[in-house]
Amino acid sequence: MRVICTRCGKEREGMEVTCNRCGGPFKLDIDLPFSKEIRLNFPYIKDWVSLGEWNSPMIKGDLFYKLDFMNPTGSYKDRGSTTMISYLKQSGIKEIAEDSSGNAGASVAAYGAAAGMKVSIFVPSTARGNKVRQIQAYGASIVKVEGNRDDVSRAARESGLYHASHILQPHFRDGIRSLAYEIVRDLGWRKPEEVYVPVSAGTLLLGMYEGFRHMANEGVIKEIPKIVAVQTEQVSPLCAKINHVNYNPPEKLTSIADALVSTNPTLLPEMLNAIKDGECVTVSDQEILEAWKILARKGLLVEYSSATTLAGHMKNKGSNNAVLVLTGSGLKTLS
Incomplete structure (x- = not known):
């Protein structure tokens, strides 16, 4: 490959x-030919650094809910981390830098620890809360950087450590192909009509798209399902491009969906290509909060950022044959 x-x-x-x-x-x-033994679709990994990730439940209620917040560190990011860290370890990388104060930072810190790596996570100087404490619990060093998100990324890139960026490293995004495979498998090797995903930096959208494209090319499914990207009103650069509207991000983000923060994503051209046959819908904080409450009353405690998928589905009046990807655990946001 x-x-x-x-x-x-x-x-x-x-x-x-x-x-x-x-x-x-x-x-x-x-x-490569598609294999129903999902890990065989990643032949470049010889020895997995695993914490028991993948194979998250998918439950059927009024819709299909893919519970990816049940991965080991509480988010879908573990799909990318296990793949990237496994590849870096077999490539001889022992010290890494990542820039994220959220789920990606926690996931990379956990898998880096499992691989015996020295991990430094670069975060904004204002970073606080349970996700930062989770990163520290895995033994990673926290490096606080003054400035905006670009300044944090630059500091990680120029640190002298290998930049294990969850956004730029191709093996991280590639690991998320596994999600598409599981969705189709869980439906009896049939495709859903729609898949709703929250979108920020684009790793989830792009990895999942490649998985569906692989299966379509190999004849496992007839075509790629309709992918509906969901963004917040404050962070909607992809939706703005897709829906041909002006987008001016606020100077300070205040949305409750605090995992969706990429106002100028590096991977925007790639996202536009992946979503060209799908849709992009924006939701308000009030719509997110309403969806979050509905999910909680179903027993599904997720981050507000994850609840955007239900909010998007309700606003879009989506198909009953839709899969909503629930990406992050609500336990991380409870104080």
């Missing part, structure tokens, strides 16, 4: 994080 630049097609030469020619992100070129 080749690793190629998504923008100019240049093949990755070694362990560089972005393309040396154009600066674009890399992705894996999925050109």
